[in-house]
Amino acid sequence: MLVSEIVRKTVEMGGSDIHLVYGIPPSARISGQVEHLMEDPMTEEDCLVMAKDLSGTRFEELERVGEIDLAKNIAGERVRINVFRQQGKYSAALRILSNTIPNINNLGLPPVVLDFPKYNKGIVLVTGETGSGKSTTLAAILDEVNHTRKGHIVTLEDPVEYIYTPDKCIINQREIGKDTGSYASGLRAVLREDPDIILVGEMRDLETIETAITAAETGHLVFATLHTNSAVESVDRIINVFPEGRQQQIRMELAGTLRAVISQQLLPRMLKGGRVLACEVMIVTQAIQNQIREGKTYQMESSLLAGKEEGSVSMDAYIANLALEGKISIQTALDAARDKELVKKKMM
Numbered sequence: 001m002l003v004s005e006i007v008r009k010t011v012e013m014g015g016s017d018i019h020l021v022y023g024i025p026p027s028a029r030i031s032g033q034v035e036h037l038m039e040d041p042m043t044e045e046d047c048l049v050m051a052k053d054l055s056g057t058r059f060e061e062l063e064r065v066g067e068i069d070l071a072k073n074i075a076g077e078r079v080r081i082n083v084f085r086q087q088g089k090y091s092a093a094l095r096i097l098s099n100t101i102p103n104i105n106n107l108g109l110p111p112v113v114l115d116f117p118k119y120n121k122g123i124v125l126v127t128g129e130t131g132s133g134k135s136t137t138l139a140a141i142l143d144e145v146n147h148t149r150k151g152h153i154v155t156l157e158d159p160v161e162y163i164y165t166p167d168k169c170i171i172n173q174r175e176i177g178k179d180t181g182s183y184a185s186g187l188r189a190v191l192r193e194d195p196d197i198i199l200v201g202e203m204r205d206l207e208t209i210e211t212a213i214t215a216a217e218t219g220h221l222v223f224a225t226l227h228t229n230s231a232v233e234s235v236d237r238i239i240n241v242f243p244e245g246r247q248q249q250i251r252m253e254l255a256g257t258l259r260a261v262i263s264q265q266l267l268p269r270m271l272k273g274g275r276v277l278a279c280e281v282m283i284v285t286q287a288i289q290n291q292i293r294e295g296k297t298y299q300m301e302s303s304l305l306a307g308k309e310e311g312s313v314s315m316d317a318y319i320a321n322l323a324l325e326g327k328i329s330i331q332t333a334l335d336a337a338r339d340k341e342l343v344k345k346k347m348m
Contacts, residue, residue, distance in 0.1 A: 003053060003094075004075040009037055011077055011096060014274065017131065018094040022047045022087075029131075031273050032266070044089055051090035054083050062090075069177070071097070071159035080161055095131075101162050104140040108277045110318070112311025113137075113262065117144040122259035123216045125203075127226045127234050132265050133277060134225045135161050135201075141223065142199060145169060151196035156186045158201050169197075176201070183208040191215055200224040206241050213250070216257035230315065230338075231261035231282035232300045235292055248295075255292040258284050263315065267322070267336055270329045278322060278336060280315035283307055320346035 006026050010018050015028035015035075022044055025036040042050075055062045055070070062068045067084035080095040104114060116124055124141075126134045139162040142153060146169045153169050158176035172193070180186035183200060184207035190198055191211070203209045203224045216222045228234045235254065242250050261282045266275040282288070287303045290296075304312050315336075320343045323333035330347060337343040 003050060006037060007075040007077055007079060007094070007096065011075075016096060018092075018096070020047070020050055020092040020094070022089040022091065032268050032275055047090040050092060051083050054081055054092055069159055071161065071175075078161075078163070080159060097161050098136070101139045101143045101164070102136060104144045107133075107137060107140055108279070109137065109140075109262075110279060110281045110311065110313050112260075112281055112283060112313075113141070113279075114144075115311075116141050116260065117148060119221050119259055121216060121219050121221050121257075123212065123222045123224065123254075123257050124259050125224055125226055125231075125234050125261045126264070127228045127231070127261060128264045129227060129229065134264065137262065137264065138199060138223055138225065139164075142197065145197055146171065152194055153197045153199070154190045154193055154195040155199035156180070156183055156190065156201055157199070158183070184211060187211040187215070191218070191220075195220060197221045197223070202226070203238070209238055209241055210250075213253050213257055217253065229263065229265075231263050231280055231304060232297055234261050234263070235297050235300065239297075251293050251295060255289045258292070260284060265315075265336065267319075267328050267332050269327060270332070271326070276322060276327050278315065278319050278328075279313070280304075280318060281311060281313050283310040283312045285310055285312075316343050317346065319343060323347050 006018055010028040013030050015030045017029040019027045020042060023041050025038050025041050027034050027036050052059050055068055058068050062083055069082050071080045078097040078099060080097055083092045126137050128134050146164055146167045150168045153171045155173045160173050160175045164171045174180050174186055176183060187208060188211055198215055198220055200212055203212055203226055212222050212224055226234050226237060228237050238254060239247050239250055263280040265278050267278050269276045282304045285307050288300055291299050305314055316339050319333045319336050322328045323330050324347060333343055334340050
């Protein structure tokens with residue numbers, strides 16, 4: 001089966017990710033579960049042909065380094081691709097990207113997130129594991145900016161996922177490895193490109209985090225992602241990237257620039273199939289600023305819970321509410337909860 005046919009079949013089945021692996025039939029993630037698309041397993045020759053087809057002119061790079069990221073159009077769909085070598089044979093993971101950016105009002109985000117496109121400066125983090133919808137949330141926020149205010153948006157992505165159509169904003173989308181060497185070098189250059197809003201696809205190293213904080217300190221609005229599972233964990237992750245001697249300085253800078261953290265996951269929808277967004281939002285209040293500054297991040301969970309008036313909402317409260325509304329099952333809610341007893345009480 002050709003890759004284009006696999007993509008087409010996955011889209012018809014409502015799938016999100018495709019896995020092409022030696023010795024296993026082509027498979028796709030459907031409503032959160034990985035399902036085989038056909039019976040015959042992929043041969044070594046199938047994998048080599050697939051790798052050459054997907055990587056194109058970058059096949060020599062793939063042979064040399066062992067993995068590449070790219071995005072391309074396949075069967076009329078925009079697809080994010082990672083081709084890699086494992087045990088001497090080629091595999092690929094494909095993520096099917098939406099051709100349209102969803103409206104921010106239709107994602108099921110907490111109401112306070114609708115204010116984020118109005119922010120003028122600071123850092124907003126969107127966190128969660130791979131496949132939790134971070135890119136979709138960020139795209140919806142940036143597209144709302146694009147349609148509601150005038151400015152210059154620059155994105156740094158690996159690879160570029162959603163394609164924006166400029167409306168009120170000028171938009172430049174730069175791809176890591178193609179348009180710039182790295183997040184850190186691209187972000188340094190962005191500061192000389194007169195941006196108002198900057199998207200950093202992933203804050204993955206010290207230099208990128210440091211430059212993002214500097215951008216926020218100098219009056220820019222910075223959106224970025226982290227692979228963490230909670231708002232509080234995100235703050236610790238950023239600070240711990242730095243050597244101990246610099247951590248107090250970073251705490252001070254982060255306390256002054258961090259505006260909000262969204263932490264999200266996708267859970268199986270109970271009736272209609274597909275998945276539903278579960279979301280935690282921490283609005284950085286003065287109490288949380290003080291806790292970041294003083295290294296008392298262990299107290300931030302309590303401040304998040306106390307920040308309902310500012311729009312903060314905990315993951316467990318959000319999950320319990322999804323169950324009460326009948327969007328997810330009680331068992332799904334308990335499996336996803338951090339504090340199962342608390343969620344049980346909220347659902348009673």
